[in-house]
Amino acid sequence: MAGQKKLLRALAGEKQDVPPIWMMRQAGRYLPEYRATRAEAGDFLKLCYNPDLAAEVTLQPIRRYGFDAAILFADILLVPQALGADLWFVTGEGPRLSTITTEADFAKLGPVADIHETLNPIYETVRILSRELPSETTLIGFAGAPWTVATYMIAGRGTPDQGPAHALREENTALFEALLARITEATIEYLSCQIEAGAEVVKIFDSWAGSLQGEAFEKYALEPCRQITAALKARHPGIPVIGFPREAGEKYVGFAKATGIDCVALDNSVDPEWAAAHVQVDGCVQGNLASRHMVTGGQELVDETRRIVAAFRNGPHIFNLGHGITPDADPDNVQLMIDTVREG
Numbered sequence: 001m002a003g004q005k006k007l008l009r010a011l012a013g014e015k016q017d018v019p020p021i022w023m024m025r026q027a028g029r030y031l032p033e034y035r036a037t038r039a040e041a042g043d044f045l046k047l048c049y050n051p052d053l054a055a056e057v058t059l060q061p062i063r064r065y066g067f068d069a070a071i072l073f074a075d076i077l078l079v080p081q082a083l084g085a086d087l088w089f090v091t092g093e094g095p096r097l098s099t100i101t102t103e104a105d106f107a108k109l110g111p112v113a114d115i116h117e118t119l120n121p122i123y124e125t126v127r128i129l130s131r132e133l134p135s136e137t138t139l140i141g142f143a144g145a146p147w148t149v150a151t152y153m154i155a156g157r158g159t160p161d162q163g164p165a166h167a168l169r170e171e172n173t174a175l176f177e178a179l180l181a182r183i184t185e186a187t188i189e190y191l192s193c194q195i196e197a198g199a200e201v202v203k204i205f206d207s208w209a210g211s212l213q214g215e216a217f218e219k220y221a222l223e224p225c226r227q228i229t230a231a232l233k234a235r236h237p238g239i240p241v242i243g244f245p246r247e248a249g250e251k252y253v254g255f256a257k258a259t260g261i262d263c264v265a266l267d268n269s270v271d272p273e274w275a276a277a278h279v280q281v282d283g284c285v286q287g288n289l290a291s292r293h294m295v296t297g298g299q300e301l302v303d304e305t306r307r308i309v310a311a312f313r314n315g316p317h318i319f320n321l322g323h324g325i326t327p328d329a330d331p332d333n334v335q336l337m338i339d340t341v342r343e344g
């Protein structure tokens, strides 16, 4: 595997003395250069749909820090928009969408075949990045997992407990499952186009997987991830897939085997020593430093970073945060984390 990019080697199961490193939301508001480009674009969605500027913000953290991977700059909520939902962002609050709670709402969504009309600029961003990234940097494409995307489509916004989506799932299971199936199909087509445009790895973000219990987790988090992974690997043999069933807890165990993904991304609620013993035994893991260290820094950041690197030292590992970096993070703390990981 010599000569291959560090991140791809980890995904292929290689243990490395210094793990590859990247960061969720590495292109974001904590960086002054990101804020300047977003202002130039006008707003967040205009930035997502402007291939030159979206490529520029994707490259900014690579130039500044030399991460081993770049993640396409876009958002998981572009898929609902491409399916016909209204989408807008309220500054300081987050996303808003038209809601789906009845058959009539669902009937207004467009067919999967039409999503590319909206999403073509995203594929163009991927093409620009695959030309412009340094040869050692891996390009990661992504999409939201069907359950997480559905929680926003049903509620029309983020909610603390995904209550409206759980309610629909219990009260109108047929409608809920039809919506999940539509998102699953769209996600396969979307990720497939990202791969054709040059994405070397894809990641499936299931930020709200942890709110699904028991059989519901198997049906609505695990099974869609398995279907998407199987379809992508059938069309693009060897494409590595990272899954992120956030806050899955004990259900992280066996998730990679059951879904066919190549790497499980761990949130910071799981203990790295426990995860090394029970999750990393099946292959590559990614994670899992708490994002708050990017705000607080200091010796605690160094100690916790060293602890995570040491815990995962005996198997394939991609160093990352347990969730996205927050806007109040200090860019110097990111450098301290990278230096600590790379000191070996």
Ligand code: CP3
Binding pocket: 023, 024, 025, 026, 027, 028, 029, 038, 044, 071, 072, 073, 074, 075, 076, 077, 093, 094, 095, 142, 144, 158, 205, 207, 324
């Ligand atoms: O990681 C990256 O750098 C790639 C780009 C990326 C964004 N969103 C950009 C973004 C990725 C991978 C996402 C994923 C995403 N989007 C998720 C899953 C991961 C997670 O964080 O749990 C979710 C749930 C969303 C939906 C979303 N987008 C929300 C809830 C919000 C508002 C909250 C917030 O952080 O402001 C967004 C906005 C968003 N997506 C921003 C960025 C950089 C901030 C927008 C801005 O610049 O104003």
